[in-house]
Amino acid sequence: MTAPAFSLAGVTLRVGGRDILRNATFESRTGQFVALLGPNGAGKTTLLRALVGLVPTRTGQIRVLGASPRAARGRVGYMPQARALTVPSLSGADYLRAALHGARWGLTLRRDTHEIDRVLDLVSARDIAPRPIGTLSGGERQRLALAQALLGRPELLLLDEPLASLDPARVGDVVALTRDLRDALGLTVLFCAHDINPLIGTADAVLYVANATARLGPVEAVITTESLSALYGVPVEVVRARGHVFVMAGTVPAAGGECCAHG
């Protein structure tokens, strides 16, 4: 077996006086497509930020690609949650050029157009790159954000909610594109999402975060009534129907409340 792409050993993460993870231990294998799931506010984003060294651990150790998160930064592609646009009149290519070697000091006259073109081709976005980013659709911006994460040939992709605010038709496209990139480039992918269903058939494993605990394993093993009930600490029922998964809190699958998180 190859070394894990990322691993946590006895890790406690604390943000704003609240434990996001408590003594969590898990690891992913290289080349896996891992779906990162959990209720809102459970700390999915915090976990991703910890993997790029932006959240210190209180206890335990995080290893990314066999190194510390900070040391691994150059080999990790990170796509944060979409924010409001800062400068809509700049083009997608301008954003990519700012990101490429953007951490280096000083000015340069050399332009690495080759690397920009490479990542644009990977996400089929050459034609949209010259356009002002404010004129692009959510799906087009998402492709450019993915291109940004691919700069510098990373081995691990950390994607924070790439499916947020996409219409259902585009959701499938983004999942398929990410899977194809994983296959073509031999990447490990940690894909944070609200809903397991678009990822069924694609994800090799699920990393479920709830109640400061986390569990990583195959979809069938983690998304079960027993496993999720243990994670949430309250009775949770998992129902499978027509290839979809529904997670229901308590016995009442009512509208509102905690219900239907994955419907």
Place this chain on the structure above:
Amino acid sequence: MLAYDFMRTAFAAAGIAGVLAGLVGWFVVVRGQSFAGHALAHIGFAGAAGALWLGAPPLAGLIVAALAGAGWIGALADRAQGRDVAIGLVLSVSLGLGLLFLHLVSGSASGVTALLFGNVLGVSHATLMTLAAMAVVCLLVLGVIARPLLFASLMPDNAAARGVRVGAVGTVFLLVVALATASCAQVTGVLLVFTLMVAPPATALELGLPPRAGAALSAVLAVACAWGGLLLAWITDAPVTFWISVLCAVMFGGGRLLRAVSPSPGSAASK
């Protein structure tokens, strides 16, 4: 016109301030820090007035106060909430303090006007040398931090994940803004630093230019406005700063009009 020594000095000072305002201002507008920049000018005003009261050179007071203000706003950066309120309060207290200091100095109405609205025709050789030195420092620092600053401005989360110290770079940039504000204030006065620092870069961004071309055009436009203001003031005898503010506004309006008439190829293709 250029036969007069004070006019040559004025053109030199306006040129330096224009280049600085155009380049630094491009980042100010991209980062959405116009308000912070505006506040730095007012904090600087309190410093200049305080220096007058103490019998020190106003420019020195302006620089010290603006730099201190920049450090303070930089420290606020982590707390986005209530930040504008805090800056706004300090801005008004600074103006009040400045007024008090000027009252204590008493009887120097022309000095007050010069501080508030600029007195580029009265710039001395010594001040010009100070402006040039400040400009060199600003441009050197800006050149060193340009790439991480742009990355952090456009994509703060990505930049942090790639190892950019977003907060530190932002604070260093605010110090540069403070110096640029201080030199601009010699031309336009503290109340209208804004025109030179915001209108030219906003125009360049309006035209959809990429960072390098946009920042360069912004500097060219700022110098054009500053020199145009001097020229028109010479011809009409109206204040220089009046003409600079008018030219800046006309230029920004023209930029918008230009884009409305001929959309950039990118946005046209998407329609």
